[in-house]
Structures are given as structure tokens and as C-alpha cells.
Amino acid sequence: MALFEVLFKRTSTFALTVAVGAFVFERSFDALTTTIFDRINEGKQWKDIKKNYEQ
Amino acid sequence: MISAAAKSGNLAPYLKNTSQAVVSTLKTTTKPVTVATDKIVVPTVPQNKTEFTLNSTLCRGKTSVRYGVSAPFQVRSAHTDVKIPDFSDYRKSSTLDPSKKAETSEASRKTFAYALAASGFVLGTYSAKNVVSTFVTSMAASADVLAMASIEVNLGDIPEGKSVTFKWRGKPLFIRHRNAAEIAKERAVDPASLRDPQHDSERVQQPQWLIVIGVCTHLGCVPIANAGEFGGYYCPCHGSHYDAAGRIRKGPAPLNLEIPPYEFKENNMLLVG
Numbered sequence: 001m002a003l004f005e006v007l008f009k010r011t012s013t014f015a016l017t018v019a020v021g022a023f024v025f026e027r028s029f030d031a032l033t034t035t036i037f038d039r040i041n042e043g044k045q046w047k048d049i050k051k052n053y054e055q
Numbered sequence: 056m057i058s059a060a061a062k063s064g065n066l067a068p069y070l071k072n073t074s075q076a077v078v079s080t081l082k083t084t085t086k087p088v089t090v091a092t093d094k095i096v097v098p099t100v101p102q103n104k105t106e107f108t109l110n111s112t113l114c115r116g117k118t119s120v121r122y123g124v125s126a127p128f129q130v131r132s133a134h135t136d137v138k139i140p141d142f143s144d145y146r147k148s149s150t151l152d153p154s155k156k157a158e159t160s161e162a163s164r165k166t167f168a169y170a171l172a173a174s175g176f177v178l179g180t181y182s183a184k185n186v187v188s189t190f191v192t193s194m195a196a197s198a199d200v201l202a203m204a205s206i207e208v209n210l211g212d213i214p215e216g217k218s219v220t221f222k223w224r225g226k227p228l229f230i231r232h233r234n235a236a237e238i239a240k241e242r243a244v245d246p247a248s249l250r251d252p253q254h255d256s257e258r259v260q261q262p263q264w265l266i267v268i269g270v271c272t273h274l275g276c277v278p279i280a281n282a283g284e285f286g287g288y289y290c291p292c293h294g295s296h297y298d299a300a301g302r303i304r305k306g307p308a309p310l311n312l313e314i315p316p317y318e319f320k321e322n323n324m325l326l327v328g
Contacts, residue, residue, distance in 0.1 A: 004162040008169035018173055022180035029181070 205328030207320075210264065218280035218288075220269060223315065223327055227269035227277050229288070230325070233299055237286070238262045241300040250303050251311045258300045258314065266317050266327065267301040273308035288312070 007017045042048065103109045143151060149160035196204065206223050208230060213219050218231040233241075238255075242262075246252040259265055269277050269288075276292035283289030284305060285298035295306030302311045317327040 004166045004169065008166065008173065014169070014173065018176040018180060021173065021177040022184070025177050026181050026184070 205326060208325045208327065209323060210325050211323045215263075220280070221327075223268075228315065228327060229265070229267050229269045229280060229301075229312075231265040231267075231280070231299065233263050233265055237299040240286075241298060241302075244298070244300075244302075250309070253300075253302060253311055255300045258302070258311070260317070261319065264319075264325070265299065265301060266314065266325070267312040268315055270313065271295055271308055272303065272310040272312065273306070278312075 006013065008014050038045070103112055147160075147164060149163045150157075204224055206221060206228075208221060210230075210232070213230060213232045215232050216234045216237075218229055221228040221230065241255040241258075244255065246254045255262075258267075271278050271290040271292065273290065273293055273295050276290050278288035278290040278295070278297060280288055283296040285296050287299040287301065287304075288297040289295070290297075290306065290308065293307050295308035296304050297308075297312055298304050300311075301314070303309070315327050317325060320326055
């Protein structure tokens with residue numbers, strides 16, 4: 001499999017894979033959990049009710 | 056059988072150690088037989104010390120192999136009835152062929168383990184980063200502090216040539232609307248002649264607006280605006296003279312007046328902090 005040869009076989013590429021993977025994972029995981037939190041708390045957060053108090 | 060536990064001089068003639076052997080009543084039914092065993096003859100290993108003995112042990116001339124009934128041979132039982140067990144069912148499909156090199160099947164054997172390790176490292180990196188950023192951001196100012204830490208000033212309220220004082224983070228803030236004559240005068244000053252060399256362009260973002268913190272760099276008094284020999288600020292405590300760019304020109308203060316971070320917004324608004 002090309003995945004092993006390209007990404008995992010060398011330690012340098014393995015470390016790079018981990019670093020890039022951590023970045024991608026962080027962005028996607030945070031976005032996902034924020035979306036879920038916003039959906040559960042819809043209408044309760046300041047950004048949802050801010051328009052009611054602005055002139 | 057009698058045995059003495061202690062030795063006594065007076066009783067010595069009457070006491071003595073005796074021992075008696077009693078013959079066993081058991082009788083053997085057969086006479087003991089000596090079994091003759093073959094003596095194992097081990098050929099003596101010649102010690103190759105001389106040229107002759109060395110020569111005698113070397114393979115010289117034609118080497119021949121002797122075989123036949125009389126020749127010494129080893130009995131090796133050929134267990135043809137024992138089957139070599141087949142472990143194919145337990146093997147990975149990539150390693151079924153024993154003639155194949157291990158490195159050719161490396162990818163299919165190791166990809167899963169390596170991917171698992173990599174995902175573990177990714178999760179670990181993410182967790183470690185979150186822990187570190189949690190502790191680091193706990194040291195930062197909170198949102199309510201940050202909201203109080205900046206002020207907005209409408210610059211349209213400040214006429215030309217006037218210096219206005221505001222309170223910002225517990226300190227006086229001087230905002231000075233400079234006129235063209237002042238700008239020209241401060242721009243012309245040679246920085247090399249100053250105690251704290253700074254050109255006027257380093258002190259202001261827009262030439263007509265000077266924003267400085269009104270704390271004398273000597274001992275922290277609040278200078279008086281539009282006073283002193285240089286037309287800028289004058290500290291009454293020990294007589295430091297600042298010019299219209301807030302630079303120290305005369306007196307004991309070592310540094311120019313501090314400039315806070317600020318930016319100009321639309322609608323002639325100024326945001327300090």
C-alpha cells in the first residue's frame with residue numbers, strides 16, 4: 001500500500017503526518033463540537049439574543 | 056547400645072562406649088550378577104604438535120568417501136509417517152508463500168499498526184496542545200478587564216492646538232491636536248541632538264495627533280500641557296521640559312513620554328488600548 005511507503009515508513013514523514021494530522025484533526029474536531037454545542041443551545045447564547053438588545 | 060552423654064572422672068571405669076553390629080536377617084534370593092557393559096572406546100585425538108602429526112591430519116592427495124556395509128555410518132530414522140504441520144490457516148495471506156521476501160509484504164502487515172500509532176500521536180498532540188493553551192490563556196486578561204482597558208475618543212471634539220487629558224487604565228492620557236507650525240517645528244528637530252533619540256515620525260501615526268501617557272518618566276508626576284520652554288509639556292515636580300512630540304528636551308527625565316497602543320477608526324474616532 002502506498003500509504004505505508006509514503007507516510008509511515010520513514011520516521012521523518014511519520015512525524016510530519018502526525019503534525020499535519022493533528023492540525024487537521026483539531027480544526028475539524030473543534031468545528032464539529034462547536035456546531036453540536038450551538039445546535040443544542042440554540043436561542044440561549046448571546047450571539048442569538050444580541051439582536052434583541054441592539055438599537 | 057549405651058552411650059554416655061557426659062564424661063565423669065569417678066564413673067569412668069564403669070562407663071564405656073560400646074557399639075554392636077547386628078547382622079541383618081534378610082537374605083538375598085539370588086546371587087548378585089555382574090553385568091558386563093561394553094567399554095566405549097573413544098579414539099584419541101592426536102595432539103598436533105609436530106610436523107608429522109600435523110601432516111597426518113591434513114587432507115592430502117585424493118579425498119575419498121567410503122560407504123557400504125562395513126563403513127561406519129549413522130542411523131537416521133526417516134520419519135516419513137510424520138506430517139509437517141500446516142499453519143496456513145493461521146497465517147496472513149501475504150505471508151503464505153515462504154519464498155517471498157518479508158519486505159514485499161511489509162505494507163500490508165504494518166499499515167494498520169502504524170496508522171493506529173499515528174492516530175494515537177495525533178490525539179496526544181491535540182490533548183497536549185489544549186492543556187498548554189488552557190493554562191497559558193488563563194494568564195491572559197479576562198474579557199471584562201479587556202473591555203475596560205480601552206477607551207474611544209471622538210477626535211472631532213478636540214480643537215486644533217489643544218491638549219486634552221483622559222483617564223486610561225488609571226493613568227492620564229494626553230491627546231494633542233497639533234497645528235501645522237508645531238508639526239513643522241518637531242519634524243525639523245535632529246534626533247541626534249536628543250537625550251532619547253526619536254524622530255517625530257516615530258512618535259505619531261498621523262502628524263496632527265499626538266497621543267502620549269501623561270506620566271513623567273522621571274518620578275511619575277503628571278506634566279502640565281502647553282507649558283515649558285519647548286511648548287509641549289512641563290513637569291512641575293522637578294522641571295522636565297517635553298516638546299510637542301512628548302520628547303524630553305530639558306530636565307532630569309531620562310526618556311520620552313510613553314506612547315500607548317492606539318488606532319484610528321472611521322468617523323474620526325480614536326481607540327486607545
